[in-house]
Amino acid sequence: MNDATVHQEPSYLGAPYGLAAWLLTKDHKRIAILYLISITIFFAIGAGFAATIRAELVTPQGDLVTADLYNKLFTLHGVVMIFFFLIPSIPAVLGNFFIPIMIGAKDLAFPRINLLSWYIYVIGAVITLSVVISGGLDTGWTFYAPFSSISSNTDVTTAAVGVFITGFSSILTGFNFIVTVHRMRAPGMTWFRLPLFVWANYATSLIFILGTPVVAITVLLVAAERGLHLGIFDPRIGGDPVLFQHLFWFYSHPAVYIMILPGMGVISELVANVSRKQIFGYSFVAFSSIAIAIIGFLVWGHHMFVSSQSIYAGLVFSIITMLVAVPSAVKTFNWTATMYRGSITWDSPLFWVLGFMGLFLVGGLTGLFLGTMGLDVHLHDTYFVVAHFHYIMVGGGVTAFLGGLHFYWPKMTGRMYSEPLAKVSAMLVFFGFNLTFFPQFILGYMGMPRRYHAYPPEFQVLNVMSTGGAMVLGTGYFLILIYLLYSLFKGPKAPANPWGATGLEWQLQSPPITHNFHEIPVVTEEAYDYLHAPAPQLAIPASPREVTHE
């Protein structure tokens, strides 16, 4: 298979053709592509909301949009980006595509349920986004009660129902992944030979099925309180608003790990490849994913230090929060140790790896600031928090997703993209991201609160820097869209293993055939056996005059 010029069989992208064949497919790879198209659309919508927010904040006066509209913009930005882009991004796209292949299976355990989860996701998203024409949504993505359940004049009920429905998509995907990993591993694919990407998605799936039902029921209770006036969160009729926060963050803090754990899995794959070394401390990295998934469920109260939660509960949550940093640090140290004395290749995936490690480090460490009770009282609900979670979810999550997309694009599409443009875009995203969000740490520290469309004039310089950074960041993202789309039509044809990587997925042709393997493979090697890894293969020019990938 190492010869890039070997005869190609018809891939999963070929027959059967037609829209119906794609919309009714049970092939995990096609469903992954359906998710990729969907989340790209929702990312564009969410980015549009963000662009309007940043344009508004160029001046202190609040002169572009009204306060009400601003509330709706940041709410929908958060809802769309979290529920319809970040949460499904890596699991539903890269996980769907590669987990069966990585473990030597022909598909997920439940292909029909896999397709069903995409339909549920789309239906939930359309219902949620219908609020744009039915009065908007101004509760923030957090739906805090009792504002959401009694005060808001926007269409909270529809959005809550949409989010509730979307939750089932996550649950079904997680359930499918867990059963697949348990039941469908190829002979010889023991738990400790699994790629770390599989471990990370397995841990994420645990959060999907253990946490998502709680938030789904919580937002439904908000809708019930609005519609039926049940006394659940409204203190005037016997409810408790802090109960909402407990229930919401019980899921929504682990949801942060839903967004970052799969990214950590991607980075583990990329680090080993760009260093051409076995991952340092494989089992520690594997178990740290499980530890993050479990400990992540014990820390939710650190979002509630100023909510009237008892100070003793705050103490407990603060201490456990420090614990969750340990497995994250294990991963970061182990990636660094993997790179140490590695044979570093300066392909585009390396740029995303370095970007991720830098941005995740800043995001993670500032999380410790916020997990410290005394400091959080000062920083709570300021731009410091906004900067922190964007460093984790965008700097970490989106960067890892884009790194994974670049790494696996040749395998998914059978085409190579422009390496120089990929490196330029990675650097644009890194610099643009830092220029956007680092000033927000300072703004927050200086006391600028989040979620206001106007601000005191002394904050303007940092806000202009932030908006300028957002433009650079947007340019970087747009460039990626352009050259990836271009590669589909004009890119050199990808060989089976352009990066010289280990793993079953790189032994298949690019793109793979419909059922991945003619025969279930027998695994005899440890994961990341780069001592015996094949050399990278050259791309096949789409036309004789095109430059090949090197």
Next chain:
Amino acid sequence: MSHQVPSIRMYVSVFLALLLFTATTVWVAGLDLGALNTPVALGIAITKGSLVILFFMGVRHNTPLTKTVAISGFLWLLILFSLGMNDYLTRGWLGIAGR
């Protein structure tokens, strides 16, 4: 899978038991049991839930892995309740409202 195939008779028995407990729930709702109102209602609900999980969902005769999954669901509920009550039960300790 090593689990036994349950009989129709078992399904019917469990169904009848669930109907009986539902009728009991309605009957108990009309009685004033004082402080026992909630525990009794919860006890009936837990019994009914257990019957569904053990028999209709087949956990009783299933693999240890399936039992582990079912138990972990309850473990997570325990986490939610215990760390949540960690707030509610300690709110009055400082004697200052909201602290």
